[in-house]
Amino acid sequence: MNKTFISENQQLKPIVMKITQSRINAYAKASGDFNPIHIDQEFASKSHFGRTIAHGMLIAAVVSNLMSENFSELWAESGRLKVRFRAPVYAEEMVTARGYIKKVEPYNPGQVKITCVIEVAKNTIESSDSDAELAITGQASLVSNL
Amino acid sequence: MNYSELKPDQIISTQQFSLDRPFIDDYLKSTSESTDGIDTNFAPPMSLGALAVRAAITDLEIPGGTLHLTQEVEFFGPFPIGETISCSAKLLQNSVRAGMRILVIGLLIKNSAGLQLMSGKSTITVPN
Numbered sequence: 001m002n003k004t005f006i007s008e009n010q011q012l013k014p015i016v017m018k019i020t021q022s023r024i025n026a027y028a029k030a031s032g033d034f035n036p037i038h039i040d041q042e043f044a045s046k047s048h049f050g051r052t053i054a055h056g057m058l059i060a061a062v063v064s065n066l067m068s069e070n071f072s073e074l075w076a077e078s079g080r081l082k083v084r085f086r087a088p089v090y091a092e093e094m095v096t097a098r099g100y101i102k103k104v105e106p107y108n109p110g111q112v113k114i115t116c117v118i119e120v121a122k123n124t125i126e127s128s129d130s131d132a133e134l135a136i137t138g139q140a141s142l143v144s145n146l
Numbered sequence: 147m148n149y150s151e152l153k154p155d156q157i158i159s160t161q162q163f164s165l166d167r168p169f170i171d172d173y174l175k176s177t178s179e180s181t182d183g184i185d186t187n188f189a190p191p192m193s194l195g196a197l198a199v200r201a202a203i204t205d206l207e208i209p210g211g212t213l214h215l216t217q218e219v220e221f222f223g224p225f226p227i228g229e230t231i232s233c234s235a236k237l238l239q240n241s242v243r244a245g246m247r248i249l250v251i252g253l254l255i256k257n258s259a260g261l262q263l264m265s266g267k268s269t270i271t272v273p274n
Contacts, residue, residue, distance in 0.1 A: 017178065026176035030169065030193075032200040036210040043210060056214030057192070057199055061177040064192035068179065076191045076223030084216045 014098040021091040053088035066097040083138030159205035159235040198253040202235035219266040
């Protein structure tokens with residue numbers, strides 16, 4: 001994102017991703033989290049979810065992707081994220097990570113703190129669909145030089 | 147593991163990982179996390195979160211049916227690939243609400259020089 005254009009209420013460029021079972025399995029391998037609710041169809045079918053669900057941290061990674069795409073290296077250098085997992089994301093569901101800049105405020109001399117409202121919506125192709133079920137809601141912030 | 151015996155401030159995990167290319171490749175297969183604008187010699191930020199949680203869930207012997215309720219992370223990057231990192235997890239809260247055991251876990255990642263790379267906090271429920 002060009003710093004010249006950072007302003008309050010500005011929408012972030014959304015990220016859309018299909019959470020396939022193969023992504024979930026790959027995340028289990030990378031993260032070492034082999035909880036059967038994520039990777040075992042039989043176990044998951046007997047749970048109250050009825051089928052496998054994605055790791056929360058995999059969906060949080062989509063939010064991190066949203067912030068990296070919009071703010072490049074500033075996210076890795078100074079990012080803060082606070083999310084609540086509100087609904088499970090089932091294998092083969094589409095998710096859209098989206099958000100907007102809520103506040104831009106002075107931080108240290110020569111710096112601003114940018115605070116964004118973020119969410120991950122399920123099964124919507126419209127980044128502005130306000131009726132979509134939300135898998136994640138939260139807030140992300142980072143610091144940028146002027 | 148008897149989770150009711152865990153006490154606040156108890157260190158529940160300390161593990162070392164190599165932030166190596168095979169791990170990053172596996173991680174990116176699942177998340178496609180962007181490295182746009184980031185040198186390809188650096189790891190995507192949330193890959194550290196994955197390792198921090200990995201350390202905690204492994205050492206806590208988290209059972210099937212455990213659910214993740216909230217997550218906080220703070221990054222102090224960049225994160226060079228090849229770095230050896232140490233992950234520690236400390237129990238912050240242990241409570242039972244509506245029949246569900248809720249654990250709040252503090253996470254910290256440092257590099258080999260002792261510099262903090264990430265901190266965080268996970269709230270999970272484990273079957274009681």
